[in-house]
Amino acid sequence: MKKYLLSLHVAVVGTLLGLSTAVPADAATGSTTPTRHPVLFVHGYNSSGSYWNTMADRFRADGWPSSHLRQWSYDWRQSNATTAQEVSAQVDRLLAETGASRVDVITHSMGGLSSRHYAKELGGSAKIDAWVSLGGPNHGTDAANSCYDTSCTEMRIGSAFLTALNSGDETPDGVRHATxxxxxxxxxxxDSSVALSGAANTRTACLGHSALGTDPVVYGQVRDLVHR
Structure with missing residues (x-):
């Protein structure tokens, strides 16, 4: 009982001071209830999971445990539909390992396409709370006209993949979408390719494509979106 009252006192004081303090779910055992969803990071074309090192470090500094931050790499040359199946496996693994019921998915560039396909076609919308697109070619980009990997051709404006992905509701209910x-x-x-109908669409400062994942202002906005 004393342990519970002490924990409650700490939580109340933390709240008054504006701190994020988790209240133990079972004071007798010391186990805690996660106050943050685990995060799956999905990198883009010609990239890898290391793209997220800076952002993941910032999440850790802000209280996310390493077990809740999944950086992974995939074959960026393959179809985004194939990568979506890998996204599905990563989400299920992260949920099983953390005991969470939903994940937050943070994507850069082409990573937004496979994760959107996962949400729309593979049942992922039931497992995602917040979905973030940083510089995603959601409606295509003319930069893809000069590359010929399967994934890259799918990023071309008017591609069959994007036409199917954007058909109907671009932001299905149940997921908080932000770009x-x-x-x-x-x-x-x-530039208008990134924004999605029904999403919270934010214009950043003058940043290069790769800088979207390391900019401290963008990070703070993303963190505040997913942690609520």
């Missing part, structure tokens, strides 16, 4: 786009992004052309 960030930069007026100085040299890879996403046109």
């Amino acid at each position: 960030w786009w930069s007026p100085c992004d040299g890879f996403i052309n046109p």
Whole structure:
């Protein structure tokens, strides 16, 4: 009983001071109830899980345990539909390991396409709380006209993959969708490609395509979105 009252006192004081303090779910055993969803990071074209090192470190500094932050790499040349199946496996693994019921998915560039396909076609919308797209070619980019990997051709404006992905509701109910786009992004052309109907769409400062994942202002906005 004393342990419970002490824990409750700490939680109340933390709240008054504006701190994020988890209250033990079972004071007798010391186990805690996670106050944050685990995060799956999905990198983009010609990239890897290491792209997220800076953002993941910032999440850890803000209280997310390493077990709740999943950086992984996939074959970015393959179809985004194939990668979506891998996203599904990663989500299920992360939920099983953390005991959470939903994940937050944070994506950069092309990573938004496979995760959207997962949500729309593979039942992922029931397992995602917040979905974030940083510089995603959600409606295509003319930069993809000069590359020929399967995944890249799917990023072309008017591709069959994007036509199917964007048909109907671009932001299905049950998932909080948010995008960030930069007026100085040299890879996403046109800039308007990123925004989705029904999402919270945010214009950033003049940032390059890769800088979206390391900019501290963007990070703070993303963190505040997923942690609520």
